[in-house]
Amino acid sequence: MENSRYPFQLEPLPYSYDALSPNIDETTLHFHHDKHLQTYVDNLNKALEPYPQFQDWTLERLCADYGSLPPQAATGVRNNAGGVYNHQLYFRCMTGDKNSPSPRMERELNRCFGSLEEFQKQLKAAALARFGSGWAYLVQDPKGDFKILSTANQDTPLPQGLRPLLLVDVWEHAYYLQYQNRRAEYLDQWFPLIDWRVVEYNAFQNGIAR
Incomplete structure (x- = not known):
C-alpha cells in the first residue's frame, strides 16, 4: 500500500463483504469501499496526471511531502x-476473525497507556471529540512510543513524522447507513473488529518499538 505508485488502483478488501457483519454490515462496506474509496483513487490519479515528475512518488511520500508539490x-x-492512504489502512486493520493483542503488543500498550482498556478509552474519546469528519489514530513516534491523535478530513500523521498503526474512520459515510448519528455505538462495535496482527506488524516491522 505505502509503496504503490501512479496510476493507483483500488486495493481489494482483505475479506468478504459480509465478514464484519453484524458490526459493520455488507451494504456499508460496499458503499464505503467500492464507491468512496474508488473516488479517492480516481481523483488522485487525475490530480497527478499533469505532473509526470511526481508520478514515481509513493503513496506515503505523497501524503508526507505534498507541500513540496506546486500549489495548484x-x-x-x-x-x-x-x-x-487512510481508507486502505482502515480496511486492512479490521477482521471478522476476532483476535487479541500479543503479549508484546499488550506490553507496549500497557507501557504507553497503562492498560488496553485505557487505550480504548482514549482512542474513543479522540474519535468522539473530532468535530465533523476525520480520523482517530494510534501512532508511533520516532522513539517507538505509542500515542493517540486525530486529524480532520483526509489529513494523515505522516507529515509530523509519525507512523500510523491503527485508525478509525469517523466520517459519517463510515457508519451512517447502519448507525445513523450514533457515533459512539459505531465505535463500540468497531473495537472488536481490530486485527491486532496487522497493528503489531505496523508497529514492529522496522523494530522501532521495544
Missing part, C-alpha cells in the same frame, strides 16, 4: 492521497 496540485494530492 498540492491540495488535490493532499486530500486524495490522504483519502486513499
Whole structure:
C-alpha cells in the first residue's frame, strides 16, 4: 500500500463483504469501499496526471511531502492521497476473525497507556471529540512510543513524522447507513473488529518499538 505508485488502483478488501457483519454490515462496506474509496483513487490519479515528475512518488511520500508539490496540485494530492492512504489502512486493520493483542503488543500498550482498556478509552474519546469528519489514530513516534491523535478530513500523521498503526474512520459515510448519528455505538462495535496482527506488524516491522 505505502509503496504503490501512479496510476493507483483500488486495493481489494482483505475479506468478504459480509465478514464484519453484524458490526459493520455488507451494504456499508460496499458503499464505503467500492464507491468512496474508488473516488479517492480516481481523483488522485487525475490530480497527478499533469505532473509526470511526481508520478514515481509513493503513496506515503505523497501524503508526507505534498507541500513540496506546486500549489495548484498540492491540495488535490493532499486530500486524495490522504483519502486513499487512510481508507486502505482502515480496511486492512479490521477482521471478522476476532483476535487479541500479543503479549508484546499488550506490553507496549500497557507501557504507553497503562492498560488496553485505557487505550480504548482514549482512542474513543479522540474519535468522539473530532468535530465533523476525520480520523482517530494510534501512532508511533520516532522513539517507538505509542500515542493517540486525530486529524480532520483526509489529513494523515505522516507529515509530523509519525507512523500510523491503527485508525478509525469517523466520517459519517463510515457508519451512517447502519448507525445513523450514533457515533459512539459505531465505535463500540468497531473495537472488536481490530486485527491486532496487522497493528503489531505496523508497529514492529522496522523494530522501532521495544
